[in-house]
Amino acid sequence: MKKYSYVLVFLFSVCLNAQEKKLETSLEYQQKLNKEFADSTSSPLMEADLKTFKALDFYPIDEKYIVEAKFVKAKREKVFEMKTTTTRLPKYKKYGELHFTLDGKTFKLNVYQNIDLSKKPGYKDYLFLPFTDLTCGKESYIGGRYLDARIPKSDVMIIDFNKAYNPYCAYNYKYSCPLVPLDNDLDIEIKAGVKKFHD
Template sequence: MSTNFDEQQWRAELEGHRDHKDDFFATERQSPIPADQRDAFDGLSYFDPDPAYRVEASIDPIDSDDTITMETTVETEQEYERVARLAFELADEERTLVAYSGVTQGGDSLFVPFRDKTTGQQTYGAGRYMEFEVDGEVTAADTVVLDFNLAYHPFCAYNDAFACPLPPEENWLDVPIEAGEKLPDA
C-alpha cells in the first residue's frame, strides 16, 4: 500500500461508489435488474470495507498476442488478450492474477475476472470481476493498486439475459476474498 494512503478518504470514495452503483441498478434503463423488480431493489450487498484487501501489485507485462478463450455463463465463448501478470501479497502469501483486455473491445481498461474461496458460498458462483486502468502504457508501469473492495458480480448474477465470461483457472485464488460485492444474506 502506498505511503500516502488516506483511509478516511478511501472509505468515503468507496461508499460513494457503492451508493452510485445502487442508484444505477435501481433507476437506470441499462440496469441488469429486470424493470419489474427495480421498485423492490434496495441495494446490493457488500462485505465491510477492509483496507487489507487493497494491495499493491507488481505488473509483469505479457509481450505477445497471447489470447485466451473464456467460456461464458450461457455456453458461448469470448476471446481476451493476456496483458499482464499481477503479483501481490495477500494473507501472507505471494499470489498472481492475470489481467486481460477484450480482443474486440480495445481500450485501456484491464479486466481481472477471478474466483476465490467465497465463490458459490458468499459470492456469485460464476466468480467476480475487477476492472482498472493503468496510467500510461501497461508496459511502462511497475505497480498498480488492486482494490478487492471494488470486486463486483457480473450482470449475469442479476439477470440470465447476460453472457458473462467465467474466470479461467489461472485466476482462481485459493484464499477467501471477503471484500467487494457479496450475495444477499451471505
C-alpha cells in the same frame, strides 16, 4: 525532540488522510453501483427484483483488501476466445500478471484485455480482472466476481477488492458473461466487494 514529534504527527495525519481517501473512493464506487442498479434504464435486474431493490449487499469496506500489486506485462501472448455463460466467445488476450501479498501469502492474478472493446473510444487502456475465491458459492456469487482496471503507467497497480462486482448473470439469465479463467482462482477468502444477490 519536540520538532521530531511534530514530524511524526504530520506524517501520521498524511497517512490517515490517504487511507480515508482510499476508503471514500471504495464507498463512492459502491454508492454509484447502487444508483445504477436502482435506475431502470441501466439496471441488469429482472423486473420483479427491480421493484423491490433497495441496495446491493456489500461486505464492510476494509482497507486490508486494497492491495498494492506488482504489474508484469505479458509478452507475445496470443489472442484467445474466452468462454462465457452462453455460446458467445469474445476475443481476449492476457495483458499481464499482478503479484501481491495478502494475509502473509503471495498470490497472482492474470489481467486481460478485450480486443473489440479496446478499439472503442475511452477503452483503449481498459483491463478486465475476473477472479474466484473461497467465498464463492457461500457468501459471494458462485461464478466469481469482476474488477475493472486501467493499464498502469508503472510496474505497480492498486487492486481494490472493495470494488469487486458480480457479473450481470448473477442477476439476470438473459446476459452473457465471461467465465473466470481457472488461473484466477484465489486460495483465500476475499471478504470484500459485492456479496451474492439471492440466498
